[in-house]
Amino acid sequence: xxxxxxxxxxxxxxxxxxxxxxxxxxxxxxxxxxxxxxxxxxxxxxxxxxxxxxxxxxxxxxxxxxxxxxxxxxxxxxxxxxxxxxxxxxxxxxxxxxxxxxxxxxxxxxxxxxxxxxxxxxxxxxxxxxxxxxxxxxxxxxxxxxxxxxxxxxxxxxxxxxxxxxxxxxxxxxxxxxxxxxxxxxxxxxxxxxxxxxxxxxxxxxxxxxxxxxxxxxxxxxxxxxxxxxxxxxxxxxxxxxxxxxxxxxxxxxxxxxxxxxxxxxxxxxxxxxxxxxxxxxxxxxxxxxxxxxxxxxxxxxxxxxxxxxxxxxxxxxxxxxxxxxxxxxxxxxxxxxxxxxxxxxxxxxxxxxxxxxxxxxxxxxxxxxxxxxxxxxxxxxxxxxxxxxxxxxxxxxxxxxxxxxxxxxxxxxxxxxxxxxxxxxxxxxxxxxxxxxxxxxxxxxxxxxxxxxxxxxxxxxxxxxxxxxxxxxxxxxxxxxxxxxxxxxxxxxxxxxxxxxxxxxxxxxxxxxxxxxxxxxxxxxxxxxxxxxxxxxxxxxxxxxxxxxxxxxxxxxxxxxxxxxxxxxxxxxxxxxxxxxxxxxxxxxxxxxxxxxxxxxxx
Amino acid sequence: xxxxxxxxxxxxxxxxxxxxxxxxxxxxxxxxxxxxxxxxxxxxxxxxxxxxxxxxxxxxxxxxxxxxxxxxxxxxxxxxxxxxxxxxxxxxxxxxxxxxxxxxxxxxxxxxxxxxxxxxxxxxxxxxxxxxxxxxxxxxxxxxxxxxxxxxxxxxxxxxxxxxxxxxxxxxxxxxxxxxxxxxxxxxxxxxxxxxxxxxxxxxxxxxxxxxxxxxxxxxxxxxxxxxxxxxxxxxxxxxxxxxxxxxxxxxxxxxxxx
Numbered sequence: 001x002x003x004x005x006x007x008x009x010x011x012x013x014x015x016x017x018x019x020x021x022x023x024x025x026x027x028x029x030x031x032x033x034x035x036x037x038x039x040x041x042x043x044x045x046x047x048x049x050x051x052x053x054x055x056x057x058x059x060x061x062x063x064x065x066x067x068x069x070x071x072x073x074x075x076x077x078x079x080x081x082x083x084x085x086x087x088x089x090x091x092x093x094x095x096x097x098x099x100x101x102x103x104x105x106x107x108x109x110x111x112x113x114x115x116x117x118x119x120x121x122x123x124x125x126x127x128x129x130x131x132x133x134x135x136x137x138x139x140x141x142x143x144x145x146x147x148x149x150x151x152x153x154x155x156x157x158x159x160x161x162x163x164x165x166x167x168x169x170x171x172x173x174x175x176x177x178x179x180x181x182x183x184x185x186x187x188x189x190x191x192x193x194x195x196x197x198x199x200x201x202x203x204x205x206x207x208x209x210x211x212x213x214x215x216x217x218x219x220x221x222x223x224x225x226x227x228x229x230x231x232x233x234x235x236x237x238x239x240x241x242x243x244x245x246x247x248x249x250x251x252x253x254x255x256x257x258x259x260x261x262x263x264x265x266x267x268x269x270x271x272x273x274x275x276x277x278x279x280x281x282x283x284x285x286x287x288x289x290x291x292x293x294x295x296x297x298x299x300x301x302x303x304x305x306x307x308x309x310x311x312x313x314x315x316x317x318x319x320x321x322x323x324x325x326x327x328x329x330x331x332x333x334x335x336x337x338x339x340x341x342x343x344x345x346x347x348x349x350x351x352x353x354x355x356x357x358x359x360x361x362x363x364x365x366x367x368x369x370x371x372x373x374x375x376x377x378x379x380x381x382x383x384x385x386x387x388x389x390x391x392x393x394x395x396x397x398x399x400x401x402x403x404x405x406x407x408x409x410x411x412x413x414x415x416x417x418x419x420x421x422x423x424x425x426x427x428x429x430x431x432x433x434x435x436x437x438x439x440x441x442x443x444x445x446x447x448x449x450x451x452x453x454x455x456x457x458x459x460x461x462x463x464x465x466x467x468x469x470x471x472x473x474x475x476x477x478x479x480x481x482x483x484x485x486x487x488x489x490x491x492x493x494x495x496x497x498x499x500x501x502x503x504x505x506x507x508x509x510x511x512x513x514x515x516x517x518x519x520x521x522x523x524x525x526x527x528x529x530x531x532x533x534x535x536x537x538x539x540x541x542x543x544x545x546x547x548x549x550x551x552x553x554x555x556x557x558x559x560x561x562x563x564x565x566x567x568x569x570x571x572x573x574x575x576x577x578x579x580x581x582x583x584x585x586x587x588x589x590x591x592x593x594x595x596x597x598x599x600x601x602x603x604x
Numbered sequence: 605x606x607x608x609x610x611x612x613x614x615x616x617x618x619x620x621x622x623x624x625x626x627x628x629x630x631x632x633x634x635x636x637x638x639x640x641x642x643x644x645x646x647x648x649x650x651x652x653x654x655x656x657x658x659x660x661x662x663x664x665x666x667x668x669x670x671x672x673x674x675x676x677x678x679x680x681x682x683x684x685x686x687x688x689x690x691x692x693x694x695x696x697x698x699x700x701x702x703x704x705x706x707x708x709x710x711x712x713x714x715x716x717x718x719x720x721x722x723x724x725x726x727x728x729x730x731x732x733x734x735x736x737x738x739x740x741x742x743x744x745x746x747x748x749x750x751x752x753x754x755x756x757x758x759x760x761x762x763x764x765x766x767x768x769x770x771x772x773x774x775x776x777x778x779x780x781x782x783x784x785x786x787x788x789x790x791x792x793x794x795x796x797x798x799x800x801x802x803x804x805x806x807x808x809x810x811x812x813x814x815x816x817x818x819x820x821x822x823x824x825x826x827x828x829x830x831x832x833x834x835x836x837x838x839x840x841x842x843x844x845x846x847x848x849x850x851x852x853x854x855x856x857x858x859x860x861x862x863x
Contacts, residue, residue, distance in 0.1 A: 244632020
């Protein structure tokens with residue numbers, strides 16, 4: 001085989017967001033050698049975009065809060081499709097992970113008596129989100145980044161992993177990547193690999209996700225022999241900017257509603273009162289008066305319907321726009337300016353204030369924002385063991401957005417940052433256990449490396465072919481139109497045909513111009529196989545789940561079905577590529593122990 | 605809307621020049637939108653670094669009409685009529701087109717002695733809002749490195765990069781110095797090893813900060829005062845000896861940066 005730059009590590013971590021960095025700290029603390037590979041610079045991962053906070057039942061505002069209530073909220077928010085054990089571990093361990101961040105230098109906002117302040121968010125019974133204004137994700141990533149750097153960890157920046165590499169026994173043995181600045185290839189041999197690559201949102205036209213969210217980890221895991229579950233469950237965040245068009249999809253934090261903002265239609269009506277599902281009726285306010293009392297004191301009234309879980313709110317906004325009661329640019333209005341003082345808004349929501357002022361010329365302390373649903377998060381992901389984050393492939397672990405199960409059919413706001421640190425830590429620890437137990441690869445499949453490199457270089461060698469940007473644009477348009485927030489059988493079937501035939505063909509025949517050094521067209525060409533792979537799984541899951549649940553809404557099956565609530569849809573692929581043979585099977589949910597079932601019963 | 609001509613620097617470490625692209629404009633666009641449309645059509649290999657496109661990650665720094673700015677937060681309609689010039693940050697070596705090698709900054713980050721709080725008491729630390737707010741201002745930093753780009757100490761004197769942290773890291777040192785929990789004293793270190801004295805407070809860094817951090821007034825000047833006090837003020841020195849120091853020196857704390 002051709003010689004490439006090569007590195008050996010105990011643990012290789014792919015992705016440098018919250019989950020990857022937390023995993024690195026854990027493995028490093030166990031005395032292992034750790035390499036982190038990220039396709040961007042360190043500290044730029046999508047975690048920085050998280051605004052509202054990190055959910056942890058510390059009980060600093062409401063002493064009644066505890067892990068049991070957090071667990072119950074998470075399961076109900078996920079429409080009971082969650083891996084209950086992940087939801088349980090998450091609820092139990094999140095407080096310790098938040099306190100740990102303070103030991104590493106994080107500075108959260110404080111209560112009057114000096115404890116960590118917690119804010120209200122959709123679907124959480126109590127004020128539960130530790131936060132720093134509306135830039136909590138930045139605080140999380142900077143704290144973890146500074147900790148990782150102080151521990152002397154090797155970070156390979158702007159280095160994109162193309163594919164995982166096995167040993168001759170089928171265990172994970174490492175990965176093959178290329179340096180974006182030079183276009184040169186590099187191989188990593190590792191005893192264990194942790195995927196922490198984030199989400200998939202870049203396959204939709206209107207998304208809050210950056211260019212990085214192309215589902216690389218989802219696709220690589222699938223190609224390497226792992227399963228993906230719940231891929232049809234995509235969260236469309238109810239409040240993305242809708243204007244100017246060029247920033248359509250950009251996130252507006254749920255903290256706006258947690259801090260008193262309300263949704264209105266073009267008639268000025270607070271329409272959410274008309275969209276309260278039976279499951280949430282008992283705990284939701286019936287009048288504006290009752291809802292408004294709740295903000296100051298949660299015992300004085302029930303929760304405003306504006307703070308229902310995200311899937312409920314996104315569907316309601318969609319329905320209002322469809323009914324002709326939308327805003328001028330096709331969204332609805334989010335109003336906090338008429339309800340809170342300018343000083344309060346600027347202090348609590350500084351980056352929202354600047355975002356609207358600078359990008360839209362809107363002063364949110366005086367005017368309502370125009371907002372609408374935007375593709376934000378994938379609940380689905382790599383099927384893992386709850387306690388260890390291990391996949392079914394020996395030596396391969398997954399944590400954070402790339403892992404599935406924790407959030408079921410719909411994620412609650414604030415549960416993502418806590419997911420990253422709870423399961424990032426667990427993945428790092430489990431990888432360390434695996435290595436300390438003497439496990440690891442016997443060798444390193446050079447054939448896989450050579451094949452991956454040949455595929456990556458093929459777009460340069462073709463005489464002619466399409467511009468990758470054209471394929472990406474068409475894919476985004478198609479997924480937005482056919483596999484968006486409201487779905488139906490015929491459109492999904494059409495999407496799958498297009499993905500299997502047209503898009504797979506187009507990706508196989510694209511052409512890249514220019515050289516290999518820092519060539520964004522080539523980079524996109526290497527992202528497209530991941531995007532197609534993930535889009536196929538999402539569409540296949542959406543076709544087979546003939547019901548509506550959480551982040552999956554079928555207009556031809558508008559109700560949740562008891563039968564479909566008993567299993568996840570699990571995808572696998574043979575052939576190890578985007579054009580392999582895809583299989584989708586029903587995978588039964590874990591059976592919940594009686595004491596946890598009782599928590600959910602009590603809550604009713 | 606009328607077409608606009610973008611004059612974009614193209615090239616690599618071996619050299620390059622500005623190339624012009626004329627393209628239609630859309631309402632409400634920022635510079636990065638226009639760059640992306642050029643990438644998607646006329647120049648798929650046009651290199652530019654970006655991530656969030658929302659002013660939160662600090663990746664898309666460039667010099668727009670000569671001024672260091674984020675491409676994602678610069679609206680086309682706020683720029684003067686006529687050709688728009690986009691060049692890479694000048695202080696850092698070129699990789700390609702608008703992408704520069706900012707590894708200097710990551711090397712400086714590695715040399716910062718870590719935060720060193722006391723053991724956490726039962727139920728968590730107690731800190732007060734007015735005390736954390738000082739550090740929170742500096743923790744808003746998105747590491748766009750525009751302050752480093754515009755700082756003449758490094759922009760005009762390449763050799764200073766060995767022993768000068770620059771404004772981005774002076775706010776980090778200030779944040780740690782003002783951190784309610786930290787016990788690690790970096791005042792001598794930042795003065796002796798990180799070149800704090802080279803900064804002559806021209807405030808260029810503050811002017812370009814997209815997060816509106818008052819780098820000079822709130823971080824560098826107080827840091828200079830504290831560093832100087834630590835070194836020259838005999839009463840402060842004696843006081844520390846008697847109190848046995850609430851902050852340990854970076855060396856004593858054993859958290860010198862990793863090799």
